Each structure stands twice: as C-alpha cells, then as structure tokens.
Amino acid sequence: MIKIEKRNDVSPSIYFFTPILAIFLTLFGGGIIFYVLGFNPVEALKFFFITPISDLYGFSELLVKATPLCLIAIGLSFCFKSNNWNIGAEGQLIFGGIVGGGVALLFYGHDGFYVLPIIILSGAIGGMIFAMIPAVLKTYLNTNEILVSLMLVYVAKLLLDYLVVGPWSNPEGFNFPETRQFSESARMPILFNGLRIHAGIFITLITVFLSWLILYKTYLGFQIKVSGLSLKTAKYAGYKGKTMIIIVFMISGACAGLAGVGEITGPIGQLHRNISPDYGFTAIIVAFLGRLNPIGIIFASLIVALTYLGAETAQIFLQVPKYTGQVFQGMILFFLLGSDYLLFFKIKFLGLKKNEL
C-alpha cells in the first residue's frame, strides 16, 4: 500500500524548494506572456523584478508594501495551520481601520505620545473583534467560517463607505468621501527622511518574532500544528479545540486590524473608501507562498509586494499593461500549489520502497 498523506517528515529542503520552483515557473510563464504581448521577455522581467528595488527609495517602498501583507499573512498562518479558513482578513483589516480611524478622529487636534499607541491598540482590537464573529459562530453554532468571514468583508467595506461618505466625512472637504487628515500625533513616525518606511515595520517584525515564539515554543503552537495535521489525530489526542479556534481567529484578526491601522496612520493618513487594495486577499497568497512559516512569510511578502511594484515599473518603462501583475500573482499561487504535489510524489515513492522491502 502506498499512502498519499501529508506528512511532517518531508525534508525541509524540499519543503522550501517548491516555492522557489514556483517562482521560477512563474518567471518562465511570465516571460511567455510578455513574449506573446510583444515585449522582450528578459527586459520586461528585469523591469518587473529588478528595477523597482534598484535604489534605496524603491527598497523602502517594497518594505512599505510588504509590511501589511506580511502582518496579515502571519496572522492567517495561525488560522490556516489549524485548519481554520479565515478568508475575511480584508474585512478585519477594514474594521480595524475603521475603529483605529474613529479613535484618530476622536483625538483630532490632540498632541501627546499616548495618541498613536491608543489608535494602534484600538485598531488591533477592532480587527480582533471582527474576526471573533466567524470564530464564535464556528465554535458554538457550527457555522462555516469560510463563508461567514467572506461575507463580513463586504459588510466592513460598506460600513466604511457609509462612514466616509456620511457621518465621518471631512467637514471642510466639500463632501468628498474621505475623513480629515489625522493629526501629526496620530501618524506613524517616519524612519528615514525622504522615505516612506514607517514605524509599522517594527510592529510587523515584533509580530513575526512573537508568532514564531508562539508557534514553535508554546503548547498552543503545538496544539495548532497537531490539529492542522489531522482533525482526527487532534481529537484522539483529546483537544477540544474550541478555545484554540477562537484564539487563532483573534490573533489573525488582530494582525489584520494592525495592518489596517498601520496603513491609515502610516502612508495614507486618513480614512477613505480604498484604504486597502485587497491586501487581505493577497495576504492569503503570501501565507501559502511562505509555507505558513514566519520566516517564509517574510520572504513571500517581499516577493508578492514586488509584483505590485514591478507592474508599475514595467508600465512606466515599457508600457507593459498593469494587469500582468494580477496574472503573475495568480500564476505564482497556481504553480506553488501545483508543485506541492512533488511533496506527495516523494512520499509515495518512499512508501513504495518501504512496502517492497
């Protein structure tokens, strides 16, 4: 008998080899698309993946873009690892932004070191509360979390729309759908003059470290991993899991909320209808590409952020259409997911040998 089974004993080298393979396949596939569209593939790929980060400003922009992606994906990794399919991070991000932004507007005109931390904290709590809706419904009412979290994305979007069009719109802003610019005290400090990279990156890095600590050094982390490997195993091992489900959703929601509040207090500086270009959905790609591993997610967030920057640069220099960025993101995930099969093949092959012995 050959068993095709997700196993833990896949050698780490293969485990991290497949994402790299996926990236190469994407580059290859992308080259073909560029060729079909009538561009020199090598040149186009260069403008897509190298030019954007060839100077300090570009590199800082990469970090600005990767910061929210990494943060959300880290949170999602807790959920995904434990087989909880929170795909509503976008909604949690927006709700965090709404709560944080509301507090920022409350503190409009206030100075004081305490303003920003309060805003950040309230953003995290906002995201957390929003994520608890699918979590509580799942644990106590057995409701499918994929669909609930997805539906809530639209609820959050429409709520934000309602607020910035109506009650929260800038009183001096001619009814344009946006709030006031937040006070200086409510903005993330900029790290280097002339660059946009802001203190939010520290929040991300601290979160990465903490999540590594939780996932690999605590009992909770162990529980998460075991329940992710197999629900049956987890049940045999006696985990009830209810608390765990709520905790992973809270972590995930808090991360998304932090990402939202980081965007509005960082590069945006106000609330308007488009505070996130679907970061919450893109972060799902990042989480998978990073293998749900904190370090992997850092790299994955940089790569995916690069596809955004690259699409812009390639359009500026070569007039490559912008949507190639989306095609790339889709392809990376296709290839990554597909090449995961290599893992299964290996196991199958080994299993065969064992049985023959």
Added chain:
Amino acid sequence: MSFDLNFIGILIGAIMASSVPLILAASGELITERSGVLNLGVEGMMIIGAISGFALMVITDNLFLAVIGSMISGLIISIIFGVLTQSLLTNHVATGLALTIFGIGMSAMIGKNFVGIPGKEFPLLFVNFKENIPFLGPILFGHSIILYFAFLLPFLTNYFLKKTKIGLIIRAVGDSPTSASNQGINVTLVRYSCILYGGAMCGLAGAYLSLIYTPQWIENMTGGRGWIALALVVFATWSPIKVLIGALIFGGITILQLHMQAVGLRIPVQLLSALPYIMTIIVLVVISRDSRKIKLNTPTSLGQIFYKEK
C-alpha cells in the same frame, strides 16, 4: 409615480433580469459544491466568460457562437482549478482565490482590444405580449432566451440532483467521498465533471452581462457578482429552488433601493446593500444550528481534499 399593478409587474421584470447572472453562476457553483468542491473562483470564471462571449460576438458576429463560446471558456478556465484541486490535491480555498485573481487579470489582457465597441442587440422574445398584457406581460414576456433558461435551470437542477442517478452519485460524493469511493464511484471523475459544469455556467453568467445586460466589454464589469453568487449558494442552503428565490431577493433589494431613492425616500444605501451579506450569515447560522437541516442539503465534505488511498 404610479404604484399600479402594471408598475409592479415592470418592477418584478427588472428584478428578474438583474438576478439572471446570480442564478446561473449560483446554480453552477451549487452543483460543484454538492460534489464537495468549494470553488471560490466564480468571479474569475464569470469575467472570463464575459470577455470571451463579447470577443466572440465581435469576431464572429454570431450571438449563438458567442454564448456557446463563453460557456466553453468558463469550462476551460475551470480546468485549471480541476487539475490543481483534483489531480494535484491543492487547497480549494487558495486555488479558487488564485483563479479569481488570475481570471480578472487575464480578462483585462484579452479585453484590451474590445473596449469601446458597442454590443449587438440580443433578441428578446414575445415583446408584443409584454406590452399588451398588463402586470403579467412585463413579468413573463420580453426577455432573452437566457433569462428563461436561467429561471428553468434551478428546477432542472433540483430534478437532476434528486431524481437522476448521476445526481444521486454527485450527492453521495459530496457527502462522503470515502464511502462513495468504496462503492466503486470514481470520485475524482465526478468532481472534475462538476467543476467543469460550474465553470460553464459561470461563463454563461458572465456572457449574460457582456452580451445582454450591459452589452459591451469593460474591465472588471462583473463588479463582485461572483462573490454574491457564492453567498447565494449558502443562503439557499444548497437547494436549487432556494437559489432562485434568493437571487430574486438579492436582486430585489438592489432594485427596490434604487426605486426608493427615485421617489425621494432617504435611505442609508450602504446599509441596505449590506443586507444580503448579513442575511446570508444569519441563514448560515440558522441552518448550522439544526443538524438535520445540514444533513439535508449541505455537502458534508465541502472544501475537503479527497484522495483515494491505493
């Protein structure tokens, strides 16, 4: 402002027309989901169907070919999803999401040359009756053939799932792939077929938009209707007839909201627009609490990867 019977008929006719893409996509996705596969790529497949249908209409000048072609394109793009989730055993959620992102990008790429071209007039049936019969006229007549098909489809789907052997097999696969497999059913083949069928229906839903509802190609023209269709399947608790009712409710909220504005009522537009999503969550909660109801229709293995142990 006239709230006479005929006006209500016109209103219902408009609601029906707006619900067609939701019915088509949701009916397709319903079959896919009943076989245990959760394909979140509905939006991506719809937009591919929209551009393919429109492009074929422009190229061949033949609406029939355009409609068929849009279904085939939806089917082809869903093959990617099928190969990945069924043969390469990838995660349904991630693959579906990738399909949507990919589809939106791809459709923009194909559509570049089709922007700004007006669509062709799609023939409407029984227009005379529409105008001459009050109330029932605008409800029953003057629609495109695709609308009639869409309103028939949930009944066909219901019959198919409940009364035919293949329908039973699909449900068996969705409820317990392992036991279905043990009975000698080729689970992978069944699921492949259901995915392809879902793709074709989503393609048709997209073509309805680009050929009939707003006959033109514009980037992102599906505008999130794929996600609403996904919600609808759940809202309908995986029952085809309820998909029809749900689509009319979802479409009705939008249309009535616009009419209320037009007669000068002040309403919180965004909060009304959020209603379908909130209702879906409530329905989801209600059906999930009652374990009998879940068993009735919910494919138990939804979204789970199945691999046959050899």
Added chain:
Amino acid sequence: MYKNFLRYVISVLFFLGVSGQANADFKVGFVYVGPTGDHGWTYQHDEGRKAVEAAGIKTTYVESVPEGADAERVIRQLAQSGHDLIFTTSFGYMDPTNKVAKDFPNVKFEHATGYKREHSNVSTYSARFYEGRTLLGHMAGKMTKTNVIGYIASFPIPEVIRGINAMTLAAQKVNPDIKTKIVWVFTWYDPGKESEAAQALIDQGADVIMQHTDSTAPVQVAEKAGVWSFGQASDMQRFAPKSILTSIIDDWAPYYVERSIAARDGTWKQQDTWHGLKEGMVAMAPYNSAMGTDLVKEVEQLQKDLASGKTHSFTGPIYDQKGNILVAEGSVADDGMLAGMNVYVKGVEGDIPQ
C-alpha cells in the same frame, strides 16, 4: 470626434512648426485611477495623452492606481525616472501630488479636480462640466413628455451637485413643470448598477435619462427602453444611436498638449484652470437631429452664448429648496460659490445624502 481629431492634428502641426527643436529627453507622465479600458473618465484622459504623444512628446502612463497608499509611490517614481511634467487625474491624488511636488521642485505637477496647490510647481485643472449640463437641461426640458428627468448621480460632491442644479435650472426655464428624480449609486463606474439605476428611473416615469457616472450602460438601457439619454465623458453615440441627444465630452487633449509644450519650452507657470465650452475642455458631441432642427438651432445658440459668456449657467435669481435666495437677480454665481456648492436649487426633489 472627427472634428476633434482634426483639431489635434492642426494644433500639433502648428506647435511643431512654431516650437521647432524639442528637448529630446522631455517626458510627460500620467497617473490614472481606472483602467484605460473603462471607456469613460480614464479613457478620455488617455485620449488626451495620445494627443500629447502625437505632438511629438514622449509620454508614459500608469493605470489603475488606487487612491490609497500606492498613489504617492507611483507619482514619485514617475518624478524620479525623469518625467518633467506629471498629470495626476483623480481627486484622491491631491495630497500625494502635493507631497511629491515638495521633493521635486524641478518637476511640474498638474492635478485634476483638486483645490490644493501647496507648492509653486503644482497646478490644478478641471472642466466646467456644468455648462454642458445647462445644455442638457434645455434639451431635456423640451424633449420630455412625462416631465420627469432621471439623473444617475455618483457622489454628493460639489461637482455633481453643480451638474444637477445647472441641469434643473435650464430645464425649468423652458419647462416649469419638470421634476428631477435622482438616484445615487455611490460609484463612478459599475455598469450593472448604473444600468439598474437607469431602468429604475425609467420605470418611475423618466423619459430623459442623464448620468454623472462613467460607463455606457445607462445610455444602452435608455436605447432599449426608447427614452432619451445623454452620453458622459466621451461620445457614446454608437452605444445608443437613437436615444442619445448629445454627449458631454471631457476633452483634455488641448489642455494637455498646451501645458506639455509650455513645460517643455520653459513657459509653464502655476495656475488654477477651470475651462469650459469656451476653451473646448468641455465639448458637445453632434446633436441628434431627432430633436428637430429648431431645437438643435436653439441649443447651438445657447452653446455659443455660454461659450462667449453672454449667458451663464447660474444666473440669478436662484433660490435654494427652502426658498432662500442664493444668487440675486441680475448677478451670476461666482467661482467660489460654484466650487463649494452643496445645496440643491429650488425644484430639485429630495435631500442631498449625508
């Protein structure tokens, strides 16, 4: 459209002849909020860009740039990569444009529809679309049989409210019985929703439809329903040949060409441009002969008067909904009042959404 094209060609030839030797490295960048394939707002800006290109100046664009954190990077990247003049074509780019302008004093910036010019290298520009709306109102008032005019509105910002008011005032002048019914869709661009809004207005008795949204869906609905309609942003005539009476065309091309050449030749100066029919930034597509030669002549005369300044869209007396006077008899609304317009005039029904 052909007329416009001819005008580009002539202006291009003219400028080529006059300006002679061009700076070979001179480049103009454009930032768009939508895809160039929207066939509306962004499409028209891109038509303007093509006219600049046709004038022998190198151009670059970036499309679908979200109005969030990404805009600043794109604008900065254009500035950094050697673009000498950058057009940012959406209101949401206002703050990012000014921010980047501060760091690139040698690059010129042109921001569409905004009001902030925080640095001497930032200009703003917009079009007096309301002049076009006045013409639409005149035609709508004359053409309607049901006396109900349907208006699809996007967001309750001054520009949109100005359009509703200008249209209503003009329609009332020729037909005191008209009613303006407004549906707010809270989007600039969603064909499905716009088409549903148009259908709702028609079902509510409107036999003239106009829109302040960008897709061609409403005119197609009007065509199918056999009511009159007006195109928005670009000439939408081919989408509804029978129904469209005319289109208000955003013709950015002359302005873009003029400003690009000024920047190249070193004569560019900061300014706040608000051009209308007179300068051609607002243009009218050919009038539909279905409205009769008399009406066409009337409208053409009105267009001339608006362009020459003989007539103003907001000539007093104008009252708000409660009957308070907004513009006194014998005077016209000044630009300050127009720019901040946030009340309906008398005759518009309903409230502005808050």
